[in-house]
Amino acid sequence: MALMTGEQYIESMRKMNLQVYMFGKKVENVVDDPILRPSLNSVRATYDYAQDPEYEDLMTVTLEDGRKINRFLNIHRSTTDLMNKVKMQRMLGQKTAACFQRCVGMDACNAEYSTTYEIDQKYGTKYHENFKKFLEYCRENDFTIDGAMTDPKGDRGLAPHAQADPDLYLHVVERREDGVVVCGAKAHQTGIINSQEVIVMPTIAMGPDDKDYAISFAVPTDTEGILMIIGRQSCDTRKTENTTLDVGNAEYGGVEALVIFDHVFVPNDRIFMNGENEFAGMLVERFAGYHRQSYGGCKVGVGDVLIGATALAAEYNGAAKASHVKDKLIEMMHLNETLYCCGIACSAEGAPTASGSYLINLLLANVCKQNVTRFPYEIARLAEDIAGGIFVTAPSEADLKGEVTGPWVEKYLKGIDGVSTEDRMKVMRLIENLCLGTAAVGYRTESMHGAGSPQAQRIMISRQGNLPMKKELAKKLAGIK
Ligand code: SF4
């Protein structure tokens, strides 16, 4: 099958039998739900732009056998591939100002590709073959794959097997001739309601006592036993209020869910790791590394939109010429481009794995993500500074249109001449959406905790930073023997 159009993707999701709950009720029509639809639209953009001649080169990859696939299903074969991935993510961030959700699957695929190869080398297992077969199937159908890593973790001070409730980390509960049965959950799960398949991975390095937890596999998202509970977002129900203005970004968004795996059966040929606990750490490190690289693209694209919205707000307020405003916009751009530099640098410094696929430079990818835990917050702070308080105190669209209130809102929320009050309110709502509305989940808190919380990167930086080498350099120059 060729690449799917955006419409074909939507229709393929419509055929899925997902078990989704929100606000205590089952969602019967996930595809058309007003709160969930913007997240589907974001993934749809990854299909639409792949069909657009202007973005085709960035969005697709031609394989050695001549087949054209969506870049989200690519196994990176060079540093150019790694850089193009980041460029694609920045572009999609610019177009959606949201999490387009498909990167977790791409990053999971690349982590699985090289790790399964190395497990097989050591144990003579068939995981790499299983994985390649799964990937080919997804490429044939141009599916969206999700990548699920984060377990609920219960008592953070205890290993998986030592938890009071054994399900707090996803694990094997039954071993059968034809496969395994798993129980557990994955939290904060991006993309799960918008994907046809999900790759499940362990969330931490594991010891020999955690063999049942060292399990990785892929299953369709509507497999029996999988249940999704949608996470609440600040301002989410505005999407049901028959207003586009108050939503800020009516077209695109992202959602996360708590995903329950209640006795889910996984057939043998869909298993990519099963008890090889010493490889759990490698899979985690590689997936996290790729996803930390990803943020040097997607968050930068969203940052571009926020900077643009802030410049417009300054203009509509009549403050664009103030030197401090100009300087703050420069600072925002500097911070944003610094993140992009990190995304590009860890890609340019990538290297081949034993399987032949390319891995980013892990030290630089961790530096990238560490900066992402800080800079979007500063960019958002400057956006709020320049926009002014009106972006959180403006009346609603209904008031702007109201018989009694309309003329007053129109008159007193006016900025400069030549720009309508409505346009000024629109840009303020977009800033609100990104800084503290539904999109802040992706732009702010996900920047902090997504792909691992700040301390996880600091541990990697301390491991990869090579302090002994640096001490040697100093000793030599200081003449210390
Ligand atoms: Fe992709 Fe960014 Fe969303 Fe992760 S947060 S899935 S990298 S858009």
Ligand code: FE
């Ligand atoms: Fe993420």
